[in-house]
Amino acid sequence: MFVHRRRGWEIPEARVTPEAAVMRRRGVLGAAAAGALAAAGARPARAWSLFDSTPAKPVELQPLSAPRNPRYVPGRKLTAAEEAENYNNYYEFGESKSVADAAQALKVAPWTIEIAGMVKTPRTLGLDDLLRQMKLEERVYRHRCVEAWAMTVPWIGFPLADLVKLAEPLGSATYLKFTTLADPKQMPGVHKPWYPWPYTEGLTMQEAMNELAFLSVGLYGKTLPPQNGAPIRLNTPWKYGFKSAKSIVRVEFTAEQPKTFWEQLQDSEYGFWANVNPAVPHPRWSQAQERLIGTDEVVPTQIWNGYGEFVAAMYTDKTKERLFA
């Protein structure tokens, strides 16, 4: 029997995974699978127990430091590292927030990133090679999940714009599509066929070039833990957290708006733009407030997650589009 140490801030699984609840409600899950999930409290069914019974050795994290960029002021206390590294969404490793143990199975090195599509020279780069060409900095960003919880995390990485420049996109490229690792040998969640693996996300070229769009390779002075998206993940702090794709293996430049993982599952609840707005409720809950992980303090949500001065100008022509959900 798996013994779960329930923390004060934890609430029953069915309430903390509204993103996953979509499939149950819509009948995307087969009746048998839904029954098994309900019976098991949404824990992996027997077929995946192999992953549970053979816990992987913890991935060794390396110290990593970079000068903090003072331009991005979080305006609230940092979330404790212990909390940010043990309350995660990473569906490839499971639907609960407690995926940190399972995620230790992720093989984070060697790692390559494919630069594909409308670029001068499509190529595959080793992560080490890429990092040698990038100047790292630390940025403290507010992180707001669509599920109405939030954190404040010191990420270490580099602007996405620097990767775009390195990629040399053609003039015809207007979107970036991010594809993340989906390896059934390492990731129990990828065996669940009702999800449209691999996890993909997208941004417009203009959003990708925005100074806030950031690729992180570390947090709290060390390399990224697997559960936070090692070895490289996106951060777009003015958008809901699901836009911040983890464990990226491919960046493709395209002329068409990519269809994302969450859009494929439930477009009416998790659209392409997903900009934070307290005045636009999710179809099933309010977005007016957010709960801070670690302290459980409930604070008002800010439009653009408080980053309007950097991003609002990108959206002035698009008032007719569904920018916020």
Ligand SMILES: Nc1nc2c(c(=O)[nH]1)N[C@H]1C(S)=C(S)[C@@H](COP(=O)(O)O)O[C@H]1N2
């Ligand atoms: N590949 C992948 N990336 C992902 C997810 C996921 O399930 N798989 N979850 C997203 C969601 S919903 C959120 S809120 C953030 C959570 O990041 P954190 O665990 O580092 O706080 O990662 C995002 N990136």
Ligand SMILES: [Mo]
């Ligand atoms: Mo999320």
